[in-house]
Amino acid sequence: MDKLRAGVIGLGMGGNHLRGYLEHPDVEVVAIADRRDDRRALLPGQYPTFNGKIYHEGIEMIRHEQLDIVSVAVPNNQHKDLTIAALESGANVLCEKPMAMNTAEAQEMLDTAKRCGKKLGIDFSYRFTPQSRAMKELVESGILGNIYYARTVWLRRRGIPGMAKNNFNTNSGAPMGSWFFNKAESGGGPLIDLGVHRLDLALWLMGYPEPSCVMGSTYCALAPELTRRQGLDYTVEDFACAMIKFKNGATLELDASWASNIRENEQMSTRLLGEKGGLYQYNLNETYRYDVELYQEIDGRQYDTKLHTPCPEPPGAFQLFVDAVRDDTPFLVQPEEGVTVMRLLDAIYESNRTGKPVIF
Numbered sequence: 001m002d003k004l005r006a007g008v009i010g011l012g013m014g015g016n017h018l019r020g021y022l023e024h025p026d027v028e029v030v031a032i033a034d035r036r037d038d039r040r041a042l043l044p045g046q047y048p049t050f051n052g053k054i055y056h057e058g059i060e061m062i063r064h065e066q067l068d069i070v071s072v073a074v075p076n077n078q079h080k081d082l083t084i085a086a087l088e089s090g091a092n093v094l095c096e097k098p099m100a101m102n103t104a105e106a107q108e109m110l111d112t113a114k115r116c117g118k119k120l121g122i123d124f125s126y127r128f129t130p131q132s133r134a135m136k137e138l139v140e141s142g143i144l145g146n147i148y149y150a151r152t153v154w155l156r157r158r159g160i161p162g163m164a165k166n167n168f169n170t171n172s173g174a175p176m177g178s179w180f181f182n183k184a185e186s187g188g189g190p191l192i193d194l195g196v197h198r199l200d201l202a203l204w205l206m207g208y209p210e211p212s213c214v215m216g217s218t219y220c221a222l223a224p225e226l227t228r229r230q231g232l233d234y235t236v237e238d239f240a241c242a243m244i245k246f247k248n249g250a251t252l253e254l255d256a257s258w259a260s261n262i263r264e265n266e267q268m269s270t271r272l273l274g275e276k277g278g279l280y281q282y283n284l285n286e287t288y289r290y291d292v293e294l295y296q297e298i299d300g301r302q303y304d305t306k307l308h309t310p311c312p313e314p315p316g317a318f319q320l321f322v323d324a325v326r327d328d329t330p331f332l333v334q335p336e337e338g339v340t341v342m343r344l345l346d347a348i349y350e351s352n353r354t355g356k357p358v359i360f
């Protein structure tokens with residue numbers, strides 16, 4: 001079999017896509033594209049096995065290369081156009097989260113993927129961790145029984161992307177005053193950036209139930225002053241919370257922040273309450289490592305069971321996407337799920353704007 005021809009657009013988070021493809025035996029990474037000179041210059045040192053073509057513009061790469069796989073890892077306001085161009089060129093696309101700026105864009109991407117008969121995957125990375133995969137298997141075993149409530153959280157104390165200096169904590173390589181806090185380029189703040197991950201994780205574990213009603217609030221309490229000190233404009237929320245009710249009767253609560261007055265620098269958790277058991281995933285010591293606990297009552301006694309880290313690493317998003325394209329099998333994240341997440345994010349922003357619940 002010929003190797004699949006892959007190309008990556010954007011070398012921030014896209015660097016992880018590039019590394020993943022370079023490690024896959026059935027892929028040849030024939031090209032990358034990035035607008036930043038510094039990132040293109042670092043390629044030979046950071047990715048020594050890459051020897052493909054280098055473009056400045058993603059659209060040029062799509063036009064000139066006949067690609068089987070394109071990764072789209074650029075600011076959110078470009079996801080739709082680059083994804084559609086890549087799908088129409090005949091490529092399968094792995095697009096970064098959030099899928100798009102809003103539901104209408106996400107739906108257009110989904111419709112294009114269907115029309116072109118190509119795969120469109122969304123990189124909801126936190127599904128791919130060994131802990132999340134173990135949780136999904138536990139839920140599917142029926143050990144929790146009916147899940148009636150979930151709470152999913154990603155809170156940072158001072159973690160605005162692109163402001164890694166001094167008292168700011170962030171893992172982004174984006175520059176100071178970057179697109180992340182310009183609503184026209186990002187579509188929103190921590191809700192669309194961090195909340196999207198924890199929202200997808202909880203929905204996936206709950207079986208993506210059909211939403212019936214959303215009540216949401218967003219705030220911008222700390223970031224304007226924090227960014228003004230550095231002479232930067234800030235046009236998105238710094239905290240968001242929401243309650244989502246589903247047609248099956250379940251409820252999900254969500255919190256997300258880049259800046260909030262809490263103890264931890266970085267707090268992530270997802271809790272599921274079922275009629276037979278409860279499941280709780282949380283990050284360890286403010287890092288990106290996790291434990292999972294299962295709570296049960298057996299014969300009138302309470303038991304706590306802990307899934308320790310590390311556990312065997314399942315294949316990651318990039319390997320699984322290549323496998324899905326090569327074997328024509330479903331990828332772990334379906335574009336319909338990306339659209340549902342966008343509907344919920346839109347509803348949270350809309351509920352905040354009107355002060356009323358959004359009924360589906």
Ligand SMILES: NC(=O)c1ccc[n+]([C@@H]2O[C@H](COP(=O)([O-])OP(=O)(O)OC[C@H]3O[C@@H](n4cnc5c(N)ncnc54)[C@H](O)[C@@H]3O)[C@@H](O)[C@H]2O)c1
Pocket residue numbers: 009010011012013014033034035036039056057058059073074075076078096097098123124125172173174175178193
């Ligand atoms: N899945 C995750 O955990 C995760 C983590 C971080 C970021 N992301 C997502 O990845 C995307 C990129 O975020 P980032 O942190 O890498 O941002 P970034 O600003 O660090 O990197 C984006 C890169 O894209 C390049 N670029 C922009 N437009 C381009 C174009 N038209 N053609 C070629 N190159 C172009 C820029 O030069 C830049 O180097 C966002 O959608 C973000 O939400 C996902």
